[in-house]
Amino acid sequence: MTTFIRSAATHACARPESPSSEAAGLAGTSFKHEHLAAILDDELHDGFFEVHAENYMGAGGAPHRALNAIRERHPISLHGVCMSIGGPDRLDADHLARFRMLVARYEPALVSEHLAWSSHGGAFFNDLLPLPYTGATLDKVCDHIDQVQEAIGRPLLLENPATYVTFSSSTLSEAGFIRAVAQRTGCGLLLDINNVFVSSVNHGFSAQAYLADFPLEYVGEIHLAGHSTQQDDNDAPLLIDSHDRAVADAVWALYRDVIxxxxxxxxxxxxxxxxxxxxxxxxxxxxxxxxxxxHVAAPTQNFQAAHTERIGHEARI
Known part of the structure; x- marks a missing residue:
């Protein structure tokens, strides 16, 4: 496996490697075992599938048989949920080793993790928890990403979070923090547009302004999902990144703007x-x-229209 070496000078303005040609420009879905038979019968040619790494950290059995059947036919995206990239502790060496083995075993088109923490002091929490955006946190996150990229021998995509609380100690904006991480480590980004929308409603900021500040040049994958609506203690809307329904119209609109x-x-x-x-x-x-x-067709159409207009103008001269 090729060793991934970071140099501060090299990566100060680095862009991530392009996504694998396997998945470039494709649209995919989460892979659920309930859908396996239907997927294999579907003769799908234009999609890819994402799996959560932690569901496949055993050595074999039914989960791997199902994933092998998918991988033989389609690109996959390996999405980690328990690395605790934003945590204050050292990364769990055993977990990182299992993650590395999965990357080597399935050669996924895309590999990603969350800008969040989920473990502390040996305890693991069933949630992706937010972190303060400070210089000290930035140093810790970059160190953790360096460790992961060194282990897997390739750039990692880092996902922006959906949040329900913020920290008064933060000294950087979320988009600014994420940009600094990408610049310092050479990692790519996974832009979850539903997370942006959920956080914007929960905290009262403009999703459009957030995305205008987001470093799209580092984005190697986009996530879309459905969310549910609750009420907080003041009867204000509280959105939950629930992944249990269709993508909302407002999220589709943001997606159109991004692409x-x-x-x-x-x-x-x-x-x-x-x-x-x-x-x-x-x-x-x-x-x-x-x-x-x-989106791909639009530039071509615009060029053709401009070319036709130019030829017509030259013919009139």
């Missing part, structure tokens, strides 16, 4: 509970795929 400003990025529909039948989930990915294709 109009970025290259066609592999886009994944996350749906983890209250699962629909496979055709309904695939239909969500097909919406993203159509929007991606329209």
């Amino acid at each position: 109009a400003r970025a290259s066609p990025v592999p886009t994944l529909i996350e749906w983890d509970s209250q699962l629909p039948a496979w055709p309904a989930l695939r239909a969500q990915a097909q919406i993203a795929r159509r929007l991606l294709l329209a």
Whole structure:
């Protein structure tokens, strides 16, 4: 395996490597075992599938048989949820070793983790918890990402969080913090647009302004998902990143704005509970795929129109 070496001078303005050609420009979905038979019968040619790494850290058995069947036919995205990149403790060496083995075993097109923490003092929490955006936290996150990238021999994609609280001690904006991480480590970014929308409603900021400040040049994958709505103690809306329903219209609108400003990025529909039948989930990915294709076609159409106008003008001279 090629060793991934970071140099501060080299990566100060580095861009991540391009996503694997396997997944570039494709739209995919979460892989759920309930859908395996339908997926294998579907003759799908334009998608990819994401799996949570922790579900496949055993040596074998039914989970690996199912994932092997998918990997033989489609690109996969390996998405970690328990690395605790933002935690104050050292990374768990055993967990990182299992993660590295999965990357080597399945050669995923995309590899990602969360800007969050989920363990402390040997205890593991069933949540992705937020962190303060400070210089000290930045140093710790960058150190952890360096360790992961060194272990897997390739850039990692780091996902922006959905948050329900913020820290008064933060000295950097979230987008600014994420930009600094990418610049210092050479990692790529996974832009979860539903997370942006959820956080914007919960904290009262503009999702459009956040995305205008987000470093799209580092984005190697996009996530879209559904969210649920609750009420907080003041009866104000509280959005939950629940992954249990279709993508909301407001999130689709933000996605259109993003892909109009970025290259066609592999886009994944996350749906983890209250699962629909496979055709309904695939239909969500097909919406993203159509929007991606329209974005690719638009520059060509604009060029052709300009070329035709120029030829006509020259003919009149």
